Amino acid sequence: MAEIEEIGRFLTAGDIECDSQSCAKFISIPSSAGRALRADTRPVFIIPAFCGSHMQFLISRLMYPCFIAHTRLVAKSINQVASDLLRSMLRIQKRGPFTIVAETWSGGLAMTLSRLLASAGHDATLFLLQGFPDKMKNLLPPKESLSKLLINTLFPKSRAGHEIQNLKQAISQLPDGHDKALIERAAEAILQSLEFLRCYDAREKLQHELVAIEVGRLSRLTANEINQITEKTAQFIKSDRKTLKELLIDPVVPATINAEAPFSWNTY
Numbered sequence: 241m242a243e244i245e246e247i248g249r250f251l252t253a254g255d256i257e258c259d260s261q262s263c264a265k266f267i268s269i270p271s272s273a274g275r276a277l278r279a280d281t282r283p284v285f286i287i288p289a290f291c292g293s294h295m296q297f298l299i300s301r302l303m304y305p306c307f308i309a310h311t312r313l314v315a316k317s318i319n320q321v322a323s324d325l326l327r328s329m330l331r332i333q334k335r336g337p338f339t340i341v342a343e344t345w346s347g348g349l350a351m352t353l354s355r356l357l358a359s360a361g362h363d364a365t366l367f368l369l370q371g372f373p374d375k376m377k378n379l380l381p382p383k384e385s386l387s388k389l390l391i392n393t394l395f396p397k398s399r400a401g402h403e404i405q406n407l408k409q410a411i412s413q414l415p416d417g418h419d420k421a422l423i424e425r426a427a428e429a430i431l432q433s434l435e436f437l438r439c440y441d442a443r444e445k446l447q448h449e450l451v452a453i454e455v456g457r458l459s460r461l462t463a464n465e466i467n468q469i470t471e472k473t474a475q476f477i478k479s480d481r482k483t484l485k486e487l488l489i490d491p492v493v494p495a496t497i498n499a500e501a502p503f504s505w506n507t508y
Contacts, residue, residue, distance in 0.1 A: 241418055244394060248422030250293040251429050254310035263315035265328040266307035271299050282333055283307050284497065287325075287353070289345040289371075290429050294488065301494035304339070304501070307332060309346075313428055318436040322352040326360070329353075336362030339501045344484065345433045347371030348440030358447035365449040367497055370484050372452060372461050373440050380438055390431055407431065446470035451500055453477045455487050475500075 257267050266285055269292060283305040288295055292308040299306050307329075315321045329338065338357060342350030347368050354366050381389050387406060395410045407427045411420050449472045454461055456478035466474045477496060481487045 241414070241423065244426045245419050245422045246293055247291050247429070248419070248424070248426035250291045251310070251425050252422065254291070255312060255425075258310060258312055262312075262324045262327070264309060264311040264321045264324040266325060266332060267310050269299055269306050269308045271302045271304065271306040281305065282337070282339065282501075284339045284341060284501070285309070285325075285329055287340065287342040287346040287350050289343055290426070290433055294485075295343070297489045298341075298494055301491070303498050309349075311429070311432070313425075313432060315432065315436075318349055318352055318439050321436065322349060322356055325349075325353055326356045329357075330360075336364055338362060338364040339367070339497070340364055341367045341369065341497060342371050343369040343488070344371050345376060345437050347376060348373040348437045348442075351442060351446065352440065354446055354448050355444065363448065365451065365501060366446070367451045367453065367500075369493065370454050370458070370487060372454075372465070373437065373442065374465075375461055377437055377440065380434060383435075383438065386434060386438075387431060390427065390434075394427055394430075442469065447472065449473045451475045451477065451496065453479060453487070453493055453496065455479055455481055455484060457482060458484075 254267060258265050281304055284302055285307050286292060286295065286299065287309040292299070309325055311321050336357065340350050340354065350366055350368065350371070351373060354364055357364050380386065391407060391410045395414070408424065411424050411427065414420060414423065446469055448470065450466060450470045452461060452466050452475070459478060461476065463476045466476050479487050479490050479492060481490045487493065
């Protein structure tokens with residue numbers, strides 16, 4: 241539960257940095273390049289599944305300034321979030337090419353943002369870390385069971401209480417000592433992210449380069465599937481790490497992003 245509280249704390253801090261006029265924005269986060277933007281470098285835009293607290297190792301090894309996506313609970317749809325993120329990106333970097341990194345449940349949002357960038361005439365490279373949307377959607381239960389699954393996963397001790405019907409009720413029954421406000425913020429963000437992925441619908445091919453990096457032993461993805469979703473170059477890299485957590489601390493991941501984003505050294 242401490243990990244859930246930490247997610248809630250990270251998200252609450254992000255809420256403070258967002259203005260009331262938008263449901264999502266990119267927030268500066270320290271990388272090996274620091275926070276400062278320079279005229280001869282372009283940033284990396286990271287879209288985490290829920291929040292970026294678990295991606296610190298990866299971010300700390302990227303040699304470009306990094307910005308991490310934050311979504312408020314007021315967001316109503318994946319398209320609304322992508323539109324606000326697009327506006328936030330263009331305030332930070334005026335034109336492409338852009339570098340976007342997404343993982344697991346945020347792959348659908350990243351692809352939606354990629355299509356908006358293409359429609360606006362901007363080039364980009366998209367990195368998906370175990371985040372191929374169609375594969376991830378197949379892991380989700382029916383819509384009516386999603387909340388119950390989340391309750392059983394986050395609050396396993398509540399399984400015996402069949403009367404528990406929603407997250408608020410499950411959180412209210414936690415013992416004293418937990419920060420229930422932070423836990424509720426984290427749980428609602430997780431549910432929001434999963435529901436947005438469910439709504440993702442890929443009808444058009446991407447117009448950007450795509451790099452998919454997956455845990456080899458867990459991956460059900462094929463190179464042909466990746467090539468079919470983009471008109472541009474696609475790469476498929478299988479990591480020998482055994483879990484997603486291990487993938488996010490695999491030095492191959494930041495090395496690949498650093499190497500495959502050479503345009504970041506171009507001037508604006």
